Amino acid sequence: MAETAVAENGSGGDANVVRVDLGTRGYDIRIGRGLLASAGAEIAAVLPGARLAVVADETVARLHLKAFSQSLTAAGLDHRAITVPAGESTKCFREFERLCDEILAARLERGDAVVALGGGVVGDLTGFAASAVRRGMAFIQVPTTLLAQVDSSVGGKTGINSRHGKNLIGAFHQPVLVLADTAVLDTLAPRDFRSGYAEVAKYGLLGDAEFFAWLEDNWQAVFAGGPERDEAVARSCQAKAEVVAADELESGRRALLNLGHTFGHALEAAVSYETERLVHGEGVAIGMMLAHEFSERLGLTGEDTVLRVRRHLTDVGLPVRVRDIPGQLPPAETFLDIIAQDKKVSRGALTFILTRGIGEAFVEKGVDPALVADFLKEKLEA
Amino acid sequence: MAETAVAENGSGGDANVVRVDLGTRGYDIRIGRGLLASAGAEIAAVLPGARLAVVADETVARLHLKAFSQSLTAAGLDHRAITVPAGESTKCFREFERLCDEILAARLERGDAVVALGGGVVGDLTGFAASAVRRGMAFIQVPTTLLAQVDSSVGGKTGINSRHGKNLIGAFHQPVLVLADTAVLDTLAPRDFRSGYAEVAKYGLLGDAEFFAWLEDNWQAVFAGGPERDEAVARSCQAKAEVVAADELESGRRALLNLGHTFGHALEAAVSYETERLVHGEGVAIGMMLAHEFSERLGLTGEDTVLRVRRHLTDVGLPVRVRDIPGQLPPAETFLDIIAQDKKVSRGALTFILTRGIGEAFVEKGVDPALVADFLKEKLEA
Numbered sequence: 119m120a121e122t123a124v125a126e127n128g129s130g131g132d133a134n135v136v137r138v139d140l141g142t143r144g145y146d147i148r149i150g151r152g153l154l155a156s157a158g159a160e161i162a163a164v165l166p167g168a169r170l171a172v173v174a175d176e177t178v179a180r181l182h183l184k185a186f187s188q189s190l191t192a193a194g195l196d197h198r199a200i201t202v203p204a205g206e207s208t209k210c211f212r213e214f215e216r217l218c219d220e221i222l223a224a225r226l227e228r229g230d231a232v233v234a235l236g237g238g239v240v241g242d243l244t245g246f247a248a249s250a251v252r253r254g255m256a257f258i259q260v261p262t263t264l265l266a267q268v269d270s271s272v273g274g275k276t277g278i279n280s281r282h283g284k285n286l287i288g289a290f291h292q293p294v295l296v297l298a299d300t301a302v303l304d305t306l307a308p309r310d311f312r313s314g315y316a317e318v319a320k321y322g323l324l325g326d327a328e329f330f331a332w333l334e335d336n337w338q339a340v341f342a343g344g345p346e347r348d349e350a351v352a353r354s355c356q357a358k359a360e361v362v363a364a365d366e367l368e369s370g371r372r373a374l375l376n377l378g379h380t381f382g383h384a385l386e387a388a389v390s391y392e393t394e395r396l397v398h399g400e401g402v403a404i405g406m407m408l409a410h411e412f413s414e415r416l417g418l419t420g421e422d423t424v425l426r427v428r429r430h431l432t433d434v435g436l437p438v439r440v441r442d443i444p445g446q447l448p449p450a451e452t453f454l455d456i457i458a459q460d461k462k463v464s465r466g467a468l469t470f471i472l473t474r475g476i477g478e479a480f481v482e483k484g485v486d487p488a489l490v491a492d493f494l495k496e497k498l499e500a
Numbered sequence: 501m502a503e504t505a506v507a508e509n510g511s512g513g514d515a516n517v518v519r520v521d522l523g524t525r526g527y528d529i530r531i532g533r534g535l536l537a538s539a540g541a542e543i544a545a546v547l548p549g550a551r552l553a554v555v556a557d558e559t560v561a562r563l564h565l566k567a568f569s570q571s572l573t574a575a576g577l578d579h580r581a582i583t584v585p586a587g588e589s590t591k592c593f594r595e596f597e598r599l600c601d602e603i604l605a606a607r608l609e610r611g612d613a614v615v616a617l618g619g620g621v622v623g624d625l626t627g628f629a630a631s632a633v634r635r636g637m638a639f640i641q642v643p644t645t646l647l648a649q650v651d652s653s654v655g656g657k658t659g660i661n662s663r664h665g666k667n668l669i670g671a672f673h674q675p676v677l678v679l680a681d682t683a684v685l686d687t688l689a690p691r692d693f694r695s696g697y698a699e700v701a702k703y704g705l706l707g708d709a710e711f712f713a714w715l716e717d718n719w720q721a722v723f724a725g726g727p728e729r730d731e732a733v734a735r736s737c738q739a740k741a742e743v744v745a746a747d748e749l750e751s752g753r754r755a756l757l758n759l760g761h762t763f764g765h766a767l768e769a770a771v772s773y774e775t776e777r778l779v780h781g782e783g784v785a786i787g788m789m790l791a792h793e794f795s796e797r798l799g800l801t802g803e804d805t806v807l808r809v810r811r812h813l814t815d816v817g818l819p820v821r822v823r824d825i826p827g828q829l830p831p832a833e834t835f836l837d838i839i840a841q842d843k844k845v846s847r848g849a850l851t852f853i854l855t856r857g858i859g860e861a862f863v864e865k866g867v868d869p870a871l872v873a874d875f876l877k878e879k880l881e882a
Contacts, residue, residue, distance in 0.1 A: 215593040222664040225841070250628075253659060253670045254749070277635060282604040288635045289671060367636070459607070 134352035138272065138359040140366060143292045147272060147355045149348055153299035154185050154260070158193025161258060164295045165231055168256070170197035171224045173217065173244040174235040175204040178262050181305055186235055186260065197233075198224045202240065206391060209243050209278040211287075217247040221255070231256035231294065237263035238270035238398075242288070245276030249291030259296040263306060264314025265399060267298040268321075268354035273362040273372075283459060284383070284391075290367055298355070300347050311341065312435050313399025316378075316406070318350050319434075321357040323406060323427065324377045327477030329353055334430055341434070373481045377471040378406030384456045385440070388448050396443050403436035404443070409479075412493050413472045423475050440497050450494040454487060516734035520654065520741040522748060525674045529654060529737045531730055535681035536567050536642070540575025543640060546677045547613055550638070552579035553606045555599065555626040556617040557586040560644050563687055568617055568642065579615075580606045584622065588773060591625050591660040593669075599629040603637070613638035613676065619645035620652035620780075624667070627658030631673030641678040645688060646696025647781060649680040650703075650736035655744040655754075665841060666765070666773075672749055680737070682729050693723065694817050695781025698760075698788070700732050701812065703739040705788060706759045709859030711735055716812055723816070755863045759853040760788030766838045767822070770830050778825050785818035786825070791861075794875050795854045805857050822879050832876040836869060 133150035148160060161170070170190065174183050179201050190197050200220045202208050221232055232255050234244035241259055248257035259271035277288020303311060318340070322330025339346035358375065365372040382398070382405030389395040410427050413419045431438050440447065457468065467484040474480065515532035530542060543552070552572065556565050561583050572579050582602045584590050603614055614637050616626035623641055630639035641653035659670020685693060700722070704712025721728035740757065747754040764780070764787030771777040792809050795801045813820050822829065839850065849866040856862065 211593065211597040218669050219662060219664065222662055222668055246632075250632075250659075250669045250671060252668060253657065253672055275635065277632075280601060280604055282601065286604055286634060287600050287632045289632060290635055 134348055136352055136355040136359050138292070139363045140292060143274075143366075145292060145294050145296065147296040147298060147359070149267070149298045149300065149352045149355065151299070151301040151343075151348065153297050154182060154302060155189055157186055157260060157297050157299075158189035158191070158195055160297055161190070161231075161233075161295065162193040162195055165229070165256060165258075168195065169224070169226055169230040170195055170233050170258075171200055171221050171226055171231075172197050172233045172235055173200045173202060173240055173247075175202050175208065175237075175240050177204045178236040178240070182235065182262060182302060200224075202243065204239075206239055206279070206393070208239050209284075211278065211280075213243060214247060214250075214278050217243060218251050221247060221251045226251075226255060228252065229256070231258055233258040233260060234271075235260045235262065237261065237266045241266050241270050242276050242285070243278060245274075245291050245293070246278055246288050249276055249289035254291065257291060257293045259293045261296065261298055262302045264303050264311055264351070265317060266314075267300070267303070267351050268314060269317045269358065271296050271298070272355050272358045274366070283387070292366075296355075298351055300343070300351055303347070304343055308435075309397065313397045315340070315434055316399035316403040316431070316436055318354050319430065320375075320377055320402065320406060321354045323410075323473070323476060324357075324374050324471070324479040325477055326353075326357060327475075329357070330430075330476050334433075337430070337434055370481070373469065374471060374479055377473075377479050378402045378404075378409050380457055380470055381405035381408040384453045385443065387456045388453060389443065389445070395445055400437050400443075403431050404438060404440060407431065407438045408440075408493075408497065409471060410473060411497075412470070412490075413474070415493060416472065416489075419473055419475050419478075423473070426476065439500070441500060447498060450491055450498055453494050453498075454491055457490070458487075516730055518734055518737040518741050520674070521745040522674060525656075525748075527674060527676050527678065529678040529680060529741070531649070531680045531682060531734045531737065533681065533683040533725075533730065535679050536564060536684060537571055539568055539642060539679050539681075540571035540573070540577055542679055543572070543613075543615075543677065544575040544577055547611070547638060547640075549611075550577065551606070551608055551612040552577055552615050552640075553582055553603050553608055553613075554579050554615045554617055555582045555584060555622055555629075557584050557590065557619075557622050559586045560618040560622070564617065564644060564684060582606075584625065586621075588621055588661070588775070590621050591666075593660065593662075595625060596629060596632075596660050599625060600633050603629060603633045608633075608637060610634065611638070613640050615640045615642060616653075617642045617644065619643065619648045623648055623652050624658050624670070625660060627656075627673050627675070628660055628670045631658055631671035636673065639673060639675045641675045643678065643680055644684045646685050646693055646733070647699060648696075649682070649685070649733050650696060651699045651740065653678050653680070654737050654740045656748070665769070674748075678737075680733055682725070682733055685729070686725055690817075691779065695779045695784075697722070697816055698781035698785040698813070698818055700736050701816075702757075702759055702784065702788060703736045705792075705809065705855070705858060706739075706756050706853070706861040707859055708735075708739060709857075711739070712812075712858050716815075719812070719816055752863070755851065756853060756861055759855075759861050760784045760786075760791050762839055762852055763787035763790040766835045767825065769838045770835060771825065771827070777827055782819050782825075785813050786820060786822060789813065789820045790822075790875075790879065791853060792855060793879075794852070794872075795856070797875060798854065798871075801855055801857050801860075805855070808858065821882070823882060829880060832873055832880055835876050835880075836873055839872070840869075 136147040232248040234241040261267040261271040274292035382401035518529040614630040616623040643649040643653040656674035659667045764783035
């Protein structure tokens with residue numbers, strides 16, 4: 119479905135290109151160091167003459183907006199910057215309304231585009247606004263975190279949070295182009311880089327044992343920023359692109375991408391999304407551990423699988439146990455309630471991503487809630 | 501693309517069925533007198549076992565919710581009613597947020613559905629909420645006005661208004677079923693029935709001269725509520741279904757449906773959407789007249805076409821001249837500004853639906869704004 123190719127880009131550097139094959143909604147993900155400097159040329163090649171609204175949070179605007187804007191101007195692209203507050207609380211109805219209004223105030227027409235320059239929060243909010251303004255504006259993702267580059271900017275899921283839970287309001291709205299500049303990741307805090315790395319490891323664990331083994335050997339170079347980083351981002355995007363192309367609207371196989379996320383989301387909710395205690399990728403890391411341990415408990419895989427996953431996540435500095443989360447946690451019953459309200463529930467039965475070994479995850483519908491309750495109780499008391 | 505068939509429905513009455521052919525997103529529009537009483541059985545046939553959130557405004561809830569709810573209960577469908585205020589101002593961000601929250605509070609899961617029981621306002625707001633909650637819930641339209649039955653409930657356009665204009669925020673979200681009970685239209689005020697009728701006449705004018713001639717002969721029976729009403733609704737839905745199936749996302753031919761709407765929307769905006777002065781269908785009626793007169797001015801059609809359209813619209817009691825609108829109107833320049841901000845603008849050029857005769861409308865891009873200005877100035881001073 120998706121293929122990785124090495125192509126020359128306008129700035130003379132090599133860029134990895136991953137194609138997301140969705141027919142008329144298909145698009146390229148371009149990955150490379152320093153891509154921000156040639157972003158204008160890349161965008162002009164896809165949408166010649168388009169006017170752009172560029173959305174960034176205050177932090178990213180301070181770090182990267184000037185360079186990005188210069189690149190747009192150099193390519194002759196008229197644009198207006200719109201700034202939103204930094205942080206998860208920006209994914210709310212009020213900011214959604216404000217952003218839609220600002221995009222309309224910029225008088226963009228059909229054929230123009232909305233650009234998300236930032237991490238997952240800005241990408242999700244901006245993508246939803248782009249889907250809704252005039253019932254759908256062209257949308258470009260310029261992800262500036264590792265998490266956004268390998269996960270949230272690929273696949274078209276957009277949305278905001280409701281008081282009933284995260285990402286419960288949104289749209290499937292595919293971008294027309296994704297530009298991932300891996301040099302931008304040098305400005306990330308180590309904890310944020312690690313958090314994104316949990317999703318990179320996930321792609322190995324869910325379906326590519328060879329990639330997981332490669333990560334075991336090369337993770338230090340990925341963190342340091344060598345060509346291995348570009349390769350890790352490209353292989354992650356390729357893995358996600360294949361799943362998305364096979365199941366755009368998440369009716370089946372795409373659920374595999376939720377490996378570690380059902381437990382992970384419950385942990386995030388249990389700490390009220392206090393990022394001092396737990397960031398998303400840390401929840402995913404612990405969640406992936408729990409998914410492997412639960413699979414072992416069900417006799418689906420052996421202890422060696424669990425040990426290997428734990429060793430790698432520990433090596434890179436990610437948490438692997440519920441008790442690695444600082445502070446008090448609610449009882450197991452609360453976790454089950456949270457999981458039941460999670461949107462990956464179908465007609466009251468619990469759906470989990472389980473595994474038969476490294477790279478062999480599968481979707482299991484109808485998991486017995488009592489088994490999950492016993493397992494969680496034990497883990498919370500461990 | 502679409503075909504009209506006569507089929508038996510569960511309650512023993514005859515229903516006209518129009519199929520909207522959109523592949524996996526295709527759906528039936530069922531049209532008939534008294535359909536509300538069998539709505540539960542109709543819905544259960546499409547979504548067996550679904551739980552429903554039923555959205556109605558206060559007026560429709562008082563008139564029709566009890567009968568509708570009884571029909572759902574009789575079919576064993578668990579449901580919860582959600583009431584919104586009546587009126588265009590309900591199509592706002594605040595009600596969108598409240599409705600999304602209420603749908604989530606009802607704990608609907610994938611496979612459940614959101615029902616819009618009402619006119620265009622409730623259909624547009626509810627459809628947008630259905631598109632956004634969990635990134636897309638199944639959606640059912642039960643239109644209770646003529647305008648909604650022949651226009652807004654068909655084709656998947658949903659949305660709310662922004663301070664920059666009407667319907668500027670929304671989604672394309674197709675329903676899974678549309679149930680149009682033509683007996684419900686007996687409860688409409690005559691002015692609201694006439695307003696919906698403007699859209700019925702539009703289908704004849706834009707592409708079906710034979711239908712327009714049929715309406716000239718049969719409009720009194722359509723107003724009175726005989727089988728001619730069902731036929732008029734079915735033929736209108738069929739006309740719209742064909743256009744929608746050919747151009748779901750309005751990239752080309754679907755723009756034909758805007759016959760009379762560019763001028764009509766500008767008139768509505770010019771009176772600040774004060775429905776005491778002008779309701780939507782009245783704006784469309786005057787807009788259709790202007791489109792025919794402008795086409796005559798450009799030498800595209802003859803005076804006989806204009807006279808025939810004017811006679812029919814006048815016969816049914818619709819306004820046909822700008823001066824039929826009570827009170828002061830802004831100057832022609834203001835109208836041009838409004839038209840330029842209309843979302844049917846592409847790269848600064850004006851797009852109009854013009855005609856070569858009854859049933860021969862076409863999309864004309866790049867109309868000279870100066871010609872429109874002169875024409876409007878004359879009409880405003882007439």
